[in-house]
Amino acid sequence: MRTVAILAIGAIALSMGPGRVSAMSEDPPDHRNLAINDPDQFAWQLFAAVNRPASPDSNQAVWETWAEQTVVYSDACEAPTWPGPDGPFAARPSSLVEFLKEHVEQRGVANDPFNALDGDQNVQQVKINRPFFNYVVENDIWYQQGLIEHASTEGVDLPLGAIVYKADWTQITADDKPRYHWRVVSGYDYEQAIGGGGASNSSSAGDGAEPSPVILGLYAFHIVSKATPNWVWTTWNHADTKGRCDYIGCRDDFGVEPSYVAPHRQMGKDYPAGELTSATRILLEDAGLPDAWRHYRLMGTMTRFTDLTGRPELLGNAILEPGFGNTSSCTTCHSMATIGASGSSLSFLKSTQPFEGFVGTPDPSWFFPSQSTAATPIVYQTDHMWQLPQEAGANVRYDCDGVCSSTACDSGGSGFETPTTGNAANASSAPRGAKGTIL
Numbered sequence: 001m002r003t004v005a006i007l008a009i010g011a012i013a014l015s016m017g018p019g020r021v022s023a024m025s026e027d028p029p030d031h032r033n034l035a036i037n038d039p040d041q042f043a044w045q046l047f048a049a050v051n052r053p054a055s056p057d058s059n060q061a062v063w064e065t066w067a068e069q070t071v072v073y074s075d076a077c078e079a080p081t082w083p084g085p086d087g088p089f090a091a092r093p094s095s096l097v098e099f100l101k102e103h104v105e106q107r108g109v110a111n112d113p114f115n116a117l118d119g120d121q122n123v124q125q126v127k128i129n130r131p132f133f134n135y136v137v138e139n140d141i142w143y144q145q146g147l148i149e150h151a152s153t154e155g156v157d158l159p160l161g162a163i164v165y166k167a168d169w170t171q172i173t174a175d176d177k178p179r180y181h182w183r184v185v186s187g188y189d190y191e192q193a194i195g196g197g198g199a200s201n202s203s204s205a206g207d208g209a210e211p212s213p214v215i216l217g218l219y220a221f222h223i224v225s226k227a228t229p230n231w232v233w234t235t236w237n238h239a240d241t242k243g244r245c246d247y248i249g250c251r252d253d254f255g256v257e258p259s260y261v262a263p264h265r266q267m268g269k270d271y272p273a274g275e276l277t278s279a280t281r282i283l284l285e286d287a288g289l290p291d292a293w294r295h296y297r298l299m300g301t302m303t304r305f306t307d308l309t310g311r312p313e314l315l316g317n318a319i320l321e322p323g324f325g326n327t328s329s330c331t332t333c334h335s336m337a338t339i340g341a342s343g344s345s346l347s348f349l350k351s352t353q354p355f356e357g358f359v360g361t362p363d364p365s366w367f368f369p370s371q372s373t374a375a376t377p378i379v380y381q382t383d384h385m386w387q388l389p390q391e392a393g394a395n396v397r398y399d400c401d402g403v404c405s406s407t408a409c410d411s412g413g414s415g416f417e418t419p420t421t422g423n424a425a426n427a428s429s430a431p432r433g434a435k436g437t438i439l
């Protein structure tokens, strides 16, 4: 049998001519997969692709034209539509950061992240690209009941090509503009965003004096891509961000020299910006990125839960996941983005005193009843996307066109309840989630 097979391949090779013969018999197939084998290079390619100007004379980057979560999950009766080029500025404070702040204010915490941070009045945007958005619409997961149905039957599985950009904006001065990616927003839009209103509506602002426009500079961001089943997690800061390499240091094997910057012993200090490598400069220039983008640095990239010896890998941004950088894992925390039959989810912190995250390989007992992992899960994963339980999960369908949906109307409440069987691992010590709806 074997001889026959070899002869057959030889015959095909010969029939394709001498050049092809060597290609077929000696060269291995193309094994390159940047997202897996060189994730830092992949990170910079992603950076260049989504941060380039949306059109030749626009100050908006490509990702700014995508759909913002506060708009996508705002109406439970009507499917969202892809935004036009000049949609209003939709943003609000980060619910994760607000949650941490609330804890610090109420009870104090040993590792208070906020005494080291500026940017108290920052606002956040979470933007999803077209493949992500289409998946949300086609699978009816922009509202709670649709999400629960899809997560518990087919399972949420965003397509290859889905990208999410989570941006943190801070107020800057006109002098800072050359060093930042910036945008000007109306005073009303900014106040609306700070107040947590999400999508703005300038005409409804009060009678008081018009607040002046605000210049917002991009301060910190995550870009994540579904290039692998567990996503590729990349996180970035403006080079001037104090404390940006705290806890675990900054590691970038493609973009910058030196490739590793060790953490300081004292938190919240400046870190050297290093020099962009020539490969990165060329990449940014070819993509037509304005010079301001050279002032951003990759803190690190994450593609798995542990290293090859089983030690948990860590990554957390000083601005976006402040205060628990020594127990912050993008992949582990996001594996806990889940929804249960009653709209509940897992908690995202192991402890709030001091702040501590979950790290390493996910634990089946988080998802399944303790007796058996063959049983129906208590909560269903939402493909690592926290916006699904938090935003779609809070977007409950009640009475569309006067017709009650299966679970709404008669319940009359928010649709959320605490499940009787919580995830064993963290139910007892679990803080309630940022919106008060997450277990």
Ligand code: HEC
Binding pocket: 094, 095, 096, 097, 126, 164, 165, 166, 222, 223, 224, 233, 234, 235, 315, 316, 317, 321, 328, 329, 330, 331, 333, 334, 348, 349, 357, 358, 384, 385, 386, 387, 388, 390, 434
């Ligand atoms: C302790 C848990 C936790 C850790 C660690 C964490 N995140 Fe998140 N992340 C959240 C929560 C909760 C949200 C939703 C609330 C918000 O946006 O503030 C979120 C939202 C996001 C979003 C928006 C998409 C979505 O719906 O989930 C992105 C992108 C993201 N995080 C990337 C990252 C990256 C990259 C890292 C690691 C550097 C990271 N996160 C670490 C909890 C975490």
